[in-house]
Amino acid sequence: MTSYLEKIASYIKSIDSETLTELQRISSEKKYKKGDLLLRQNEICEKSYLLLSGIARKYYLNDGKEITTELYFENDLAVSFESYTLQQPGREFIEALTDITVSITHYQAFQDAKTKYPKLVTLDLMLAEYYGMWVEHRLFQFHTMTATERYLDILTKSPHIVQAVPLTIIASYLGISLETLSRIRARI
Amino acid sequence: MTSYLEKIASYIKSIDSETLTELQRISSEKKYKKGDLLLRQNEICEKSYLLLSGIARKYYLNDGKEITTELYFENDLAVSFESYTLQQPGREFIEALTDITVSITHYQAFQDAKTKYPKLVTLDLMLAEYYGMWVEHRLFQFHTMTATERYLDILTKSPHIVQAVPLTIIASYLGISLETLSRIRARI
DNA sequence: TTCATTATTTGACCTAAGTCAAATTTCGCG
DNA sequence: CGCGAAATTTGACTTAGGTCAAATAATGAA
Numbered sequence: 001m002t003s004y005l006e007k008i009a010s011y012i013k014s015i016d017s018e019t020l021t022e023l024q025r026i027s028s029e030k031k032y033k034k035g036d037l038l039l040r041q042n043e044i045c046e047k048s049y050l051l052l053s054g055i056a057r058k059y060y061l062n063d064g065k066e067i068t069t070e071l072y073f074e075n076d077l078a079v080s081f082e083s084y085t086l087q088q089p090g091r092e093f094i095e096a097l098t099d100i101t102v103s104i105t106h107y108q109a110f111q112d113a114k115t116k117y118p119k120l121v122t123l124d125l126m127l128a129e130y131y132g133m134w135v136e137h138r139l140f141q142f143h144t145m146t147a148t149e150r151y152l153d154i155l156t157k158s159p160h161i162v163q164a165v166p167l168t169i170i171a172s173y174l175g176i177s178l179e180t181l182s183r184i185r186a187r188i
Numbered sequence: 189m190t191s192y193l194e195k196i197a198s199y200i201k202s203i204d205s206e207t208l209t210e211l212q213r214i215s216s217e218k219k220y221k222k223g224d225l226l227l228r229q230n231e232i233c234e235k236s237y238l239l240l241s242g243i244a245r246k247y248y249l250n251d252g253k254e255i256t257t258e259l260y261f262e263n264d265l266a267v268s269f270e271s272y273t274l275q276q277p278g279r280e281f282i283e284a285l286t287d288i289t290v291s292i293t294h295y296q297a298f299q300d301a302k303t304k305y306p307k308l309v310t311l312d313l314m315l316a317e318y319y320g321m322w323v324e325h326r327l328f329q330f331h332t333m334t335a336t337e338r339y340l341d342i343l344t345k346s347p348h349i350v351q352a353v354p355l356t357i358i359a360s361y362l363g364i365s366l367e368t369l370s371r372i373r374a375r376i
Numbered sequence: 377t378t379c380a381t382t383a384t385t386t387g388a389c390c391t392a393a394g395t396c397a398a399a400t401t402t403c404g405c406g
Numbered sequence: 407c408g409c410g411a412a413a414t415t416t417g418a419c420t421t422a423g424g425t426c427a428a429a430t431a432a433t434g435a436a
Contacts, residue, residue, distance in 0.1 A: 004273075004274065062332045067331060067332055069327075069331070081320055081321065081324060082321045082324060085192075085317045085320075085321060086192065086321075118306050118309070121306070121309045121310055121313060122309055124313055125309060125312055125313040125316060128313060128316040128317050128320055129273045129316050131320050132269055132273075132316055132319050132320040132323060133269065133270045133273060133274075135320060135323040135324055135327055136269060136270060136323055138327055139257075139323055139326055139327045139330065142327065142330035142331060142363070143255060143257070143330060143363045144250045144255055144363075175330070175331050175332075
C-alpha cells in the first residue's frame with residue numbers, strides 16, 4: 001500500500017509541465033514555529049499543507065483531552081479531511097511539533113485549477129484514495145489489535161514516529177493512556 | 189456529512205445524458221441469494237456493487253473470527269476499498285445477508301469510461317471522499333467512544349441496522365463481544 | 377551549572393469488557 | 407403445531423487497560 005505513494009509520485013511526474021506550473025503558481029512556501037497552530041477547531045480548513053521539513057500533527061479535543069489523529073513528516077500532506085472536503089468548520093487542530101516549512105495550496109485555487117487542468121482531478125482522486133486506505137488501516141488497528149500490538153506496529157513500520165514524538169502524543173495517537181504506553185514499553 | 193450523499197446525487201443528476209448512458213452501458217443487474225459471497229478473501233475486487241435491494245456486509249477473518257467492517261443497505265456502494273483501488277488481492281469478503289439485487293460495474297470498464305467521460309473522474313473522487321469521511325467517523329468512534337456509546341450511536345443514527353442485522357454481526361461491527369453487546373442492551 | 381519545568385515511570389487500585397459455560401428464547405421448517 | 411438449530415441472555419470469573427498519585431528522569435533557559 002505504501003507503494004501507492006510511489007504511484008502518485010510517478011503520476012505527478014507524468015503530468016505535463018503546464019499543469020505543474022499552474023500547481024506551483026497557486027502554491028506558496030511558509031515557515032511556522034514549533035507550537036504554532038495551522039488550523040484551529042471550528043475553522044474551515046481552506047488550505048492544504050505539504051510538509052517540506054519538520055514534524056506536525058492533527059488532533060481534536062475530547063473532554064478537554066487532546067486526541068492525536070495523524071502525524072506528519074516530510075512530504076506528508078496535512079489537511080483536516082472532512083473540513084477541507086466539505087469546506088465546513090471542523091473540530092480538528094493542526095499543530096507544528098517542531099519548526100516546519102510547508103507548501104500551502106488554497107482549496108478554492110485548487111478547485112479552480114482542476115476545472116482547467118483535468119489531470120489535477122485525477123491527482124486529487126489518488127490523494128483521497130490514499131487517505132482512505134490509510135484511515136482504513138488505522139481503523140483495522142483499533143478494531144482488532146491490542147494496545148501492545150498497535151504500539152509494536154508503529155515501532156516496526158514507523159520507527160521515526162517513536163524517536164521524534166513525545167510519548168504523550170504517541171499514547172493519544174494509539175488511543176491509550178500515557179501510563180499504559182509507558183508500561184508497554186517497559187515490558188518491551 | 190450525510191448531506192454529502194445528496195451532493196453526490198445532485199452531481200449525478202447534473203451529468204449529461206451521454207455520460208450517464210455510458211455508465212448504464214457498463215453496468216448490469218444481478219441477484220444473489222442470502223449467504224452468497226460476492227467477494228472472497230485473496231481475490232481482487234474487480235467489481236463495485238450498488239445495492240438495489242436487500243442487505244449485505246463486508247468482513248474479514250481475524251484468528252478465524254469474522255470482523256464485520258461495513259453494512260450495506262439500499263443505494264449503498266459495496267467494494268473492498270483497498271483491493272478495488274489497488275487491484276490487488278485483499279482480505280475482505282462481501283456477503284449477502286438477505287437476498288439482494290445489485291448493479292455491478294467492472295473496475296476496468298469504469299476506468300476506461302473515465303478517460304472518455306471526465307465527469308466520471310469527479311464522481312469517483314466524490315465517492316472516495318465520502319468513503320474517507322465515513323471511515324474517519326468510524327475511526328473516531330473506536331478512538332474515543334466506549335462500547336456503550338458506540339452502540340447508542342448506531343441505535344440513534346442507524347436504527348435500521350439494529351432491527352435488521354443479527355447481534356453477532358453488530359457486535360463484531362462495534363468491535364465488542366456478543367455477550368457484552370447483550371449486556372449493554374439489557375442495561376438499556 | 378542549576379533550577380524549574382516537562383516528560384516518563386512506577387505503584388496501588390478500579391472498571392470496562394472479554395472468556396467460558398450454561399441457560400433461555402426465537403424461529404424456520406416439516 | 408412442534409421440534410431442532412440458531413440467536414440471545416445470564417452467570418461466574420479473568421484481564422487489559424484506566425485513573426489517581428507520587429516518584430524519577432530529562433531538558434532547556436538563565
